[in-house]
Amino acid sequence: MNLYEFLFCSCTGMDPSQNTMEDLMLRICHQKNMDDMTSVCLFTTDGLPLTDDPFFNTWSLKDRHIENERKLYAIFTPKENLKESPQCPSQANITNEGPNTVRCHVMLKGIHEIHVDLEQSTIVDLRGRLSLESGIPAHVLHPKDENYSVSDTLYDLGVTEEEPVYFTLSSFHDLVPSFNDMFISDVKPMVQQSQKGLSVFYSTLRAITMRHSGEDFKKVIAYIRKLSGCNPLAQSLYQLICKTVNITRIQKVAVVEGLYFLFRELLPSPTKRTGDKIIEDWEVFEHAPVCWAYLLSHGENESLEHENYARISLKAQSTGQRFSEPVKVPGVPEIFDREYVLEKIKDGEKIPNCTMENLKETSIQRETDVERILLSVPPFMDAFPLWISYAPTQPASNFEISTGKTYAQMNQDLAKYEHLRITPPLQLKPLGVEGPRLVFISEENLAIYTSKDKLTPQNIKVFDCLAGKEVTVNVEELANKLRDARADLTFTVTKTPKEAIVVLFDSSSSMHEECFDAECQMKRIDAIKQVFDSFSNRCMAYDFDHVICLVKFDSKVKTLHTFTENLETFKEYVHSLQASGNTKLYDALNHGVKELNKVRERFTDCRCRILCLTDGNDVGSTIKPVDVAKTLITSNIIVDSVLVGKVDNTVLHGISNVTGGCCFKPNTSKEAVQLFEMETVLSLEQRKNKNRFDVSSLQSEEDLKNIFKRHGYDDKPETKLPPQINNKVTMTQNALKKKIQESKSNRFLDKDKRILEELKSLHCDPHPFCTVLPSESDITFWKILMQGPPDTPYENGVFELYCQFGQDYPVKPPAVKFFTPIYHCNVNSVGRICHNIFDRNYSAQITMREILDAIYGLLIVPEPEDPLDSVLAEEFMCSKEKYEEEARKNTQTNAGPSMDDIEKKYVGPELSKITLPPNLVCYLTTKLFVDPVKTKDGFTYERKAIEKHLKSYRTDPQTNKLLRRTDLKPDKEILKAVKKFRRTQIQETAV
Structure with a gap:
């Protein structure tokens, strides 16, 4: 085979007899430039999962019977979503020695002779020696006879030298998940979602499964297949919803990733806007009910022409056991296990309807289609409903969807599906309320109501997808907790309004x-x-x-x-x-x-x-x-009024x-529009x-x-600042050292770990125009001092910003706002910043350095086409000189104090206690280097300081020789030494 196709790229030069599934997976990840934290799940074109078992992924493409597959589906996912093989125990003390010889037949790998002492050795000993002899990890080998006891001797188990012991292969032999496990939030999508979004996604999926199970849902499957062109998604949903059976781990990945891409395309996005409401990437799953309502209402008339499935049994009818080596004999359509047929040949028994009078072992044919499925799905599956309508010429949509509907129009479909609407807790109190119903059990956790206790109707049972278990809650206490006293659906909300x-x-x-x-x-x-x-x-x-x-x-x-x-x-x-x-x-x-x-x-x-x-x-x-x-x-009702006219x-x-x-x-239309761009007018x-x-x-x-007479018309409401704004701040190294001490007695949350990683990174490699000062008592709150960029209206100003890391960080971006008023079309009156790094371009991998770079970049190049203040944006485009002059005046008025003065104001005593190596301190700034540059004469300066100096003087400040900006080169040695020194300041921090 020379070509594997998946998504939008191809792999060439694969040798089916030599290259393994693992090789192919690594090749795909490399070709798509995926990092070490990402892996890929592979599926056949008809949706069969191929890569669940890491042991079978070490088999060649030929042994897995996919050498003739020209196309495979590839779905990328974080590695943490995939099951890993248990660690193999040491085999240092195991030897293949003993007075007795037992023949062990390994599934699809033939017979191995193992030496044991039948009266002393156990089945565990036999498996260990078989692992040594065959090279197959011991945890993958499982006796086919499940009645074997691990403590009994082989003799007590009836093992002899005459009859072979049969072993099957599986990395997860004992894994038997419950159906509810399919709806536990243990698979995270590539595009991280909020905790609330994950709860909404899994609870809604469970509600769909409970209400729409059966063959009627095949129409919706057909519609999803047509929209997405993703057969693994359609196959997995068919098993999960139509057949209500467990799916494999990577099929669950296909459901999560496939539905993310499908929902993302259905919902209005920053790049595909319909109407005024847009849904950011990280909040897609929060709108799963709206998407399912759309799919249900539009899929009910879809044709079932291509929704045909064949139930492939993975159990032998003759023995009732799962196949190890499925085979066929001449003239008989039934599939047998090789072990069964060989037993018949040995005993001289005829297999009914077999056309060969004297059946021989050489006449047995491998059933590779069943074998391929057997190697692909875990042992808990006794059958697989294979989709059989795949046509190579069938067009694939690849999630290129246009609904032509606004979010409001899509939302109207929800009215038809009671089980997809959020139910107020008190509405679940009366007897006779049937599940499933979606109900919030906390502000950020949507669960699914399943049933209630008839003797105590105020108690209901809900399945909490985030916790992965069923819990009993009191609806009256829940209503009080959520502050939601609705006993009916007078008006419908998806979250408790503030x-x-x-x-x-x-x-x-x-x-x-x-x-x-x-x-x-x-x-x-x-x-x-x-x-x-x-x-x-x-x-x-x-x-x-x-x-x-x-x-x-x-x-x-x-x-x-x-x-x-x-x-x-x-x-x-x-x-x-x-x-x-x-x-x-x-x-x-x-x-x-x-x-x-x-x-x-x-x-x-x-x-x-x-x-x-x-x-x-x-x-x-x-x-x-x-x-x-x-x-x-x-x-207690506030009245805001807006008067137009004389x-x-x-x-x-x-x-x-x-x-x-x-x-x-x-007084003007511009003032009126500007008024309603203020957050303090839009929200209390x-x-x-x-x-x-x-x-x-x-x-x-x-x-x-x-x-x-005492108080005229208002210009703008006063802004409420976060309470931490008055907290004492400290230097980065001191905040990090304090957290070291706390870590010795407390465990960090993932969010706090990430914040400390960001703080450590900014300490060791600071932004040349920014100083970060975290709150002394709250690591989730930072003050940031940003020096205005040279050659801009902001160059002589220092602006204070603050950064708050919310509960969902890093899934959701931190809130970074200007505290110092700034004249800028992308910053509003309460300091909110409009930049795509906070919405459509944000991902959990975005660092605080990248965020600071983005904000700093806005001061250099405003983006008037995406403004928060449309009046200033218009001024920038129509009269840039006036805009810059006003920005310069505003900077002089509000951002006049120098960086040194502000640092002394906040952390002056701490600064005085720091001893710095003289060779790492800039002559001009008297501060530790951040971006050192060297002159031809060997003098090193901070880049921004020497460049500012050269604007007024054209000479080296120490030698008075002529100096040009082009003479300045990065001083890599000093930079290396500075970074090393910064690391020593926080050397105990192992975040």
Whole structure:
């Protein structure tokens, strides 16, 4: 065989008689430049798994009967997902000696003569000597007669010199998984997913298996096969769902990796956007229910023309035992084991229907098709349902899919499948509720409800895929823990909301008038439609834990859409609104209170807010403004209002302020759009709390109006900073040394280990323009000092950032934000940074050095085509000189203190205690070298310092000789010495 094809590459020069499956796997990984932590699983074109057993992977391609296969499927996976062979015990003390000779017949490997003492040796001794003689690892050899006791002598077991002892081969002979094991989260995908995502994926898969088992699901299998072109995925799902039987380890890998790629293509992504909502790679599995609903609804009409399977029995009908060496005899369609046929020949017995009168051993034919399956699947499988409809000309999709649907449209399919929707805990309390149902048992863990205790209906049984076991939970305690008091499905959510917002949209007749300045005049209703678009787009982009309700008001107040997590459908309602009627503003606020109280009843910890988009004063309300203000305060509901047009509504301004909210009055369309790019406007989570007024302070409408005299319209809400921002910080080496001491008494979590690895890397090889200062008491929080890049508007500034590592790090990226205000189109008012390294380009392998490089790179080259501040992005593209001048002014105002001054402020006493080798300290910076460069005269400087010096002076600071930048060369010896010194500072750290 000269060619193996898989995915999009080929392997040539493979010799089927010499090269093994292992050789092929290594060749594939090498050709695809995979690292040492990655392996590959191979399947035949019809989906048969080939590489589960590491022992059989050492057999040649010819011995595995795949020498004629022109194509194989290859699925890459982390090595940790694959089962490894147990370590072979030492054979140093084993010798093939003894007074008796026992013939051992090894499956497909012939007979070996082993010398033992029948009255002293055990079956374990026999196996050890057989391993020595045959070269087959002992753990792979298993007596075919499973009744053999390991403690009895061979004589007691009836072993003689006359009859052979038969051995089968398998690395995992005793492995008999339960069906629930198929849904334990023990296979991690190549693209790491959040813990919540893994729980959602496996629980949803279990729900599908429980509800859709049987032949009817073959239509969905056919649809998945058509979409993906991945036969291993289709084969594995057929066994798991249609037949409800266990699958092999690498088949489980095929399910996880195959469904990841399928779901990724179905969902909107940063590179394939449909609608405004996008799903990042690491959160794909969190949306498994939506994907399954799509597949179920679209697969129900798929043709079954190509879904034909043949049940290949792996047990001999004549003996009831699993085959060791399957063979056929002339004239008989039945498959026998070679041992059985040889026994018949020896005893002179005729096999019924055999066309050969005197059957001889030379007439026995190997059944290689069954043999191939036998060598591929573990012993717990008695049969294999082989797909038999493969056609070489059949087109493969390779996951190239376009649904043409937005996420909201896909989400609508969920309504048809109760078992795929998230069920509130209290809805599982009544008797008669049948499983499966999906239910959160913690904020980040979705489990599957299976049954309940009839005597104590508040107790339910759920299968926890992350823990891998069934647990009993009390629904009342669970509802309290999740703060989810829903006893029905008045509105559906996929996670407990942290904030509920009622958007009040003014559609009164005055909204037909124009607003804003002469440069960009537009009708007021169009202005707030634009504002709402900006609000909904950003909310979906940031994926807040919000539920939002849409209410319009004119002469009537009407709820257009009840609470939902998905804002895509709102735009249809908003864009169709026409201006007419009165402005029942206060009635609308009161209506908003009633809507939010429905949420508060179900989610007691959910923060409630009203966002009012209007142009002016109330006309026609039946409720008084003071009364509605008091109701809002006592209901703990915040009101934010946005006014467009020339009217000053000081009453609504007052209501906003007494409830702890803000009132905004943008003068231009740009200001309006910019307002809704602020996270503190989009969400209360990032906003610093404002004090609410006491109800007793409001006696009349004048009390509300007078607030405007003391406090005008708001520009932007204050930002709430993380509590760790005021923690004492320390130098990297001190943080690492402290963790050494802690490690002696405590075990590190994987997340903490990774953070320490990153910190150690940045200590030994620091960024030349960044200083990292971890919190002294919390290693998951860092302050970062970043010096502005030369030849940019930020060059004379030092910016403070902070970095928080969340619970799901490194699956999810750390939160890195600017603390120092910066004038930049890719950074918003709360310091959030827009860069693809935090979303579509992020993976668990991304290092903190790469993240710092990416942020630093943004200061050199902004990305206005992907902005967080669209107004600044437009300014950058239309008037770059103005943009850079404003950025320069902002830097001078907010980022003026030098790096030395800020370091002394935070870690001055620590700096004074450090003794540095003089030869490793830069003459200009008096600091340890980071990026040393050498002059022709042999003087070494820090690159950034000498380059800055040469901008003002063209001479060497020590010799006063002429010096050019081109004269500077990297000083590798000093760099090597510096790194060695840095390692000695933390030499005890073995992270």
